[in-house]
Amino acid sequence: MREYNTENGKLVCVTCNRCGKQLEVENGILMEGCFHSDWMFGYFSKRDREKHAFDLCEECYDKMIGEFQIPPEIITVTELL
Numbered sequence: 001m002r003e004y005n006t007e008n009g010k011l012v013c014v015t016c017n018r019c020g021k022q023l024e025v026e027n028g029i030l031m032e033g034c035f036h037s038d039w040m041f042g043y044f045s046k047r048d049r050e051k052h053a054f055d056l057c058e059e060c061y062d063k064m065i066g067e068f069q070i071p072p073e074i075i076t077v078t079e080l081l
């Protein structure tokens with residue numbers, strides 16, 4: 001869950017939706033690892049047009065993917081755009 005300053009739009013707070021841990025934010029910049037999802041389900045979904053947004057700390061992300069039958073595809077990006 002993310003909270004932004006309504007006056008300047010700066011990020012002020014990121015909280016893990018799973019465990020409630022408050023992640024470190026300094027001057028509008030998230031200072032630790034976080035999995036952010038902002039997804040809108042499409043026409044063929046029973047959640048058509050529902051937008052789901054949440055954040056997970058790295059520990060909760062690891063727990064989530066630990067429950068997968070097939071691990072996520074992981075690529076190390078060497079060139080940042």
Ligand SMILES: [Zn+2]
Nearest residue numbers: 016019057060
């Ligand atoms: Zn967490």
